[in-house]
Amino acid sequence: MSDSKDNNQPAAAVEAYQQATLAIRSGYQRTHEAEHSEALFLTSSYVFDNPELAAKHFSNEIQGNVYSRYTNPTVRAFEERLAAMEGGEQAVATSSGMAATLSIVMALLQSGDHILCSRDVFGSTRVMLNNYIVKFGVEVSYVSLTDLDAWQQAIQPNTKMLFCETPSNPMSEVADLEALAALSKKVGALFVVDNCFCSPVLQKPLEWGADIVIHSATKYLDGQGRALGGAVVGSSELMEKVVGFLRAAGPTMSPFNAWIFLKGLETLRIRMQAHSANAAALATWLNDHPKVTKVFYAGLEDHPGHALAKKQQSDFGGVLSFAVAGGREQAWTVIDNTRMLSLTANLGDTKTTIVHPATTTHGRLSDEDRQQAGIGENLIRIAVGLEDIIDIKNDLQLGLDLI
Ligand SMILES: Cc1ncc(COP(=O)(O)O)c(C=O)c1O
Incomplete structure (x- = not known):
């Protein structure tokens, strides 16, 4: 009998698939139970066979699950599947779309930095930036999504992040992703795109030069209005910093919600x-x-x-x-x-x-x-x-x- 059936889906084979197949087949390793549908790991922590193994897990000498605020197999499956669909090296799941935005600001910026943001972003994004993020010495200013000259003129020596949402809500305005990515690169800032309205099926901002994609998974990734969640996608180097913030601060995704989004991606x-x-x-x-x-x-x-x-x-x-x-x-x-x-x-x-x-x-x-x-x-x-x-x-x- 053939032993080539891809039950554990080695990464090399999966990476070669088209996006529609990645949405269904990537990001999941079957367990010893040989389940066909992805399992839901509702557990807050993980056990170790002996104190030495526990110590090695806690010191990161062995990579493995320790506690679900750090890693969870269902959350990881959702992250890997979304990263594959967005064409990013790594995705990190968060408790909501707003937690995704919060985590990139906290992990990647510091006091004295400036965020240049499109005017028509989601209302809570503006509230969070204007009322809370500025309290930590981060400056924020806004420009018209579609006015490239305005973006250029609003760049400051301390601009470290350009942030936009496209198409915009509710006017359906469209940002020029390639041009904004080039501008960000020129001034040494990170370019972040909220891809909630399109999802990776309709638009892949990383391919146009964005550094980071964020999602409110609450919207199309779920697709049936059941669960709150979010995600950040980008290079492993950037995501490592985002993971560091999330593990310390805690706005991570629940395994149950991750399972909903994981299955949601299949029909996206x-x-x-x-x-x-x-x-x-x-x-x-x-x-x-x-x-x-x-x-x-x-x-x-x-x-x-x-x-x-x-x-x-x-x-x-x-x-x-x-x-x-x-x-x-x-x-x-x-x-x-x-x-x-x-x-x-x-x-x-x-x-x-x-x-x-x-x-x-x-x-x-x-x-x-x-x-x-x-x-x-x-x-x-x-x-x-x-x-x-x-x-x-x-x-x-x-x-x-x-x-
Ligand atoms: C474009 C966009 N980004 C972010 C968010 C925030 O997501 P959440 O409600 O999951 O925190 C929303 C929510 O409506 C949204 O529409």
Whole structure:
């Protein structure tokens, strides 16, 4: 009988696979039980046969599991699979997307450094940087995601990190990853991309020159709105520092959540394709709708970020926003009169979600910041799910009929 069946999936063979196969086959070593589906290791610590072995594990003379804040087989499987999909040397899992951002700042920057960040990043990212990170002597400033001159002009001698999220939330603006990577390299700063909206299926920022990718796994990596988690991906040299912070400080991923994300990665490709197809169909329909004044979706040919998104993404993703004729009252009327769409801030779920950014996800921004970002009172964001597109349109029509 052949003994070449790849039961323990040697790394050399796995690395040669395409991304769709890596999503299903990489990152996991079967145990002696020969289980077909990946096992969940719900254990906080690990036992040793004798004191000498315990001592060698604790002193790192032997590499192995000691305690689940340090390593856990299920968490490691998720990390290895995500790293393979992003094309990074190493991934590190965190307890949430925000913990991923916190860990890179704490591990890689120090007092006196400057972070240059795109203006339209996730609201909590801004709150964390503005209210907490600055307390440790790290400077933060913001620029328009799409204005390369503004990025260049805002560079300071102490700029050590450029941080962006693309496509942006909720306006679907697109950053030029190659240009920002070149700028970062020129000034000796790290380039970090929040790849939450695209996932590695639609965009691989490391291939465009980014140093670090971060994720809120809570979104598409899970895909069904069940668990909080995050991840950081990059070179082993950088990740070693991030691991050091996480082990000491503790915002690591729970094994149970890692198991959910590990299995989520297996279906990520077909889900992202289906999210993108539904969003494209909805964007086209809204674009022709008489009650809609503007649709913001990089998949539309007249969107300013369309050509760039086409270059660096394999599809346009599941999130779009649109402005209705009128103001807050009309936007709320539309949202209030849909029956199926879920009024919730989360995204990346099989269930379509709808939200009024100006009074929820982006409510904490100053009026000036909201205006600069183009987030009007008449704007509605939709994270298009996987229900039948006919039902999504019909549900929105219930609201649009009333304005
Ligand atoms: C783009 C983006 N980055 C980061 C986060 C933070 O992730 P988490 O909620 O998992 O902490 C979110 C959450 O909504 C997000 O949308």
